[in-house]
Amino acid sequence: MQIEIWSDVVCPWCAIGRARFNKALAAFEHRDEVQVRWRSFELDPQAPREPDGVDLVDHLATKYGIPREQALAMNQRVTESAAAEGLEFRLDRAQRGATFDAHRVLHLAADRGVQDAVKDRFFRAYFTEGARISDPDVLAELAAEAGLDAAEVREVLAGDRYAAQVRADQAQARAYGITGVPFFVLDRRYGISGAQPVELLASALQQAWAEHRPVLQPTPAAGDACADGSCAV
Structure with missing residues (x-):
């Protein structure tokens, strides 16, 4: 079952949902x-590749049209939610930046069988360590820590490999009507939006599995059939 x-690697609720x-x-x-x-989704396709000096809290306040104090309170709430799941968030360290290249590296990681490890390393780097996730050198170093070859990562980032795959993921998201993340698609049958509680996710897994591998129930009345060699000729 898939x-x-x-x-997105800069989405706090994606890390919590994970x-x-x-x-x-x-x-x-x-x-x-x-x-x-993992499929690609850019929360802010216009985010800069280079540091722009804009404080993340100020950016959130401007984006949502709220006072800075309210943006700080939002960050505090999400930090507490993360802590409840065993995650350490240091959003005061987070640096806004483009994530398109990070998604390209994640496609490479999928091909090399280490996508989960690279995804988790990117999450921790951004939310806890304050790494600049738009920096190719930073991406190569982080990916290497998670099992990729740093030279191959740099080669990918120097060209346009996996760019088409990232855009294809985003096009599929639009086709599904996905406007926010995380968004879970179970066996192309069920969609779950948001960082839902563990119990709901567990129930969805059971339901998707039941349809993926249905259990046959025998009918009370049996018709003609061969069994135990009774039809041997």
Whole structure:
């Protein structure tokens, strides 16, 4: 069964949703038969590749048209939600930046079988360490820590490899009507929007599995059939 997750590496609720999904998946009896694939979604396609000196809190206040104090309170609430899932957020360190290249690296990571590890490393780098996620050198270093070859990452980022795949993910998101992330798509049957509670995610996994691998129920009345060699000729 395949689970596709549209998300961005600078989306706090994506990191929280990832932690909750991990808990649901860990308790799922068929977890070894579940394939997770991360899909690309840019929350801010206009974000700068180079530092622009704009404070993240001020950016949020401007984006949502709210006072700075309210933006700070929003960050505090999300930090507390993250802590409840065992995540350390230091949003005072976070640096706004473009994520298109990070998504390209994640496609490379999928091809090399280490996408989960690279995704988690990017989350921690952005939300806890204050890494500049738009910097190609930073991406190469982080990806190497998570199992990719740094030279290959730099080669990818020096060209346009995986750009088409990122855009294809974004086009699929539009086709699905996805406007916010995280967004979970289970076996192309069910869509779950947002960082939902562990219990809801666990229930969705069970339901999707039941339809993916239906259990046959015998009917009370049996017709003609061969069994135990009764039709041997």
